Amino acid sequence: MPSRTGERVSLVTCEAYEPGYLRRGVARAFDLLDGPQSFMSPGDSVFVKVNCVMAVGPDTAIVTNPELVSAVVTRLLEVTDSVTVGDSPGGPFTRARLEKVYEKTGIADVARRTGARLAMDTSVKEVPLPGGARVKRLSLCRSMVEADHMVSVSKFKTHRYMNVTGPIKNLYGSVPGLTKFVYHSRFDSQEDFADLVVDVHLAAAPSFHVVDAVDTIDGDGSRHGRVRRMKVIAAGANAFALESLMIDLAGLAEEDSRPLAAAVRRGVCPSGAERWYTVLGDSVADLRLPDFQLPGSNYFSERTPALMTGRLSRFTTVTPKPLAGKCTGCGTCAAVCPSGAIQVSGGTARVDPGKCIRCFCCDELCEYQAMGLREPVLVRIRGRRSERRSAF
Ligand code: SF4
Ligand code: SF4
Structure with missing residues (x-):
């Protein structure tokens, strides 16, 4: 086009x-x-x-x-x-x-x-x-x-x-x-x-x-x-x-x-x-919709200089995390993961954050809504601040 x-x-x-x-x-x-x-x-x-x-x-x-x-x-x-x-x-x-x-x-x-x-x-x-x-x-x-x-x-x-x-x-x-x-x-x-x-x-x-x-x-x-x-x-x-x-x-x-x-x-x-x-x-x-929020982890990667992003990534990078009690170990997430970051064993999935590229295909395709988020501290703090702002 x-x-x-x-x-x-x-x-x-x-x-x-x-x-x-x-x-x-x-x-x-x-x-x-x-x-x-x-x-x-x-x-x-x-x-x-x-x-x-x-x-x-x-x-x-x-x-x-x-x-x-x-x-x-x-x-x-x-x-x-x-x-x-x-x-x-x-x-x-x-x-x-x-x-x-x-x-x-x-x-x-x-x-x-x-x-x-x-x-x-x-x-x-x-x-x-x-x-x-x-x-x-x-x-x-x-x-x-x-x-x-x-x-x-x-x-x-x-x-x-x-x-x-x-x-x-x-x-x-x-x-x-x-x-x-x-x-x-x-x-x-x-x-x-x-x-x-x-x-x-x-x-x-x-x-x-x-x-x-x-x-x-x-x-x-x-x-x-x-x-x-x-x-x-x-x-x-x-x-x-x-x-x-x-x-x-x-x-x-x-x-x-x-x-x-x-x-x-x-x-x-x-x-x-x-x-x-x-x-x-x-x-x-x-x-225009007020206070439209981007995904929490991306907020930091968009606004932080690249040098600092690397150093801070441990504190700012959200990765998927299967939820205990919900994950059935069906394996769909492992089958679609483009980077081979997911292993299923003992009836549950595990994510290797070091391999994860954060595409969240696993999250989208989990039919049991069993993929939660591993949120580091800076993302959690920002999330709480956003919630407070939205309340007013
Ligand atoms: S797709 Fe969902 S239920 Fe199936 S193994 Fe992955 S996280 Fe667990
Ligand atoms: S976010 Fe993407 S790369 Fe990371 S575990 Fe899920 S499917 Fe794999």
Whole structure:
């Protein structure tokens, strides 16, 4: 997706995940940008790429809300009758896994109610990317990249490895199943991985984006953060402009989104400070969410000089820690860990902090919510200060 000046994005207030609010909000987000006809024609095939990274209910705010997805699909079906909806969740890319995740997240019900097809194709396509910074070709989900258009419906929230996930990072879900962890192990620094996320986005080449931030999660990411009402639906053709808008709404700086910072560094998009996009619809100032917290450990790594970060890492680095009494020793975390940092023995998992790259894939994919956090003292102190500030 080329980035240029003069981009437009839409910003719409949505009070709650009520079908009426969502229908009106999504329709307005599209119509401010001349509707779906601005990028697609009748008869085109469309893949609606949601975020359903794991098998959890929509009340968690971890996954794209199914009522919002339903509103997007319904709007697209007004233009074409060929709409497929789905994702490639973490874990094995199999029909059984897809069925389980779609049922739990409510996406299967969206397909039943709207008449959209549910994406069950598990085949893979090699996509060349001559201009990629980290890779020159990528394995991506065939059904996503072979559709005439991909429409990404992302969830905006914090992410322990990239700081935030939203319109750019959502496309990492077009990498099939366990291949995600293979790429993680090849690009095992946050900067390299952010570059890879931008590469994947460029290879997947989505046509349009809708961002679900009616509820968001701040703090320590999907499993350990706070659900907060942001009341935002945003849309546009340019994910980098939308990511810039979202971090502005969260009161963050451009470099707080690692994928956005990578895109700016590489010249994939201008800096937000250059005001290269126009926001149509509601007021950014009115919708800005106060006191949006980044993941605790990343707070220190973002703001501490590199020399000191190394010396302080023992006091600032959060790593996963299986919870005694909850961990069943099932081994899923060890199977997906890209750095081989997890061993399972005696019915429980153990993490070697020295090998851990802090991607938190183990945490995301533990179905028993048995992966806790080993929080060093500085992170705990900062967490208590944040809680006190939020109380006022
Ligand atoms: S932490 Fe979770 S995924 Fe890992 S072995 Fe324990 S229960 Fe299984
Ligand atoms: S232990 Fe967990 S957080 Fe650490 S590298 Fe492995 S999967 Fe990632």
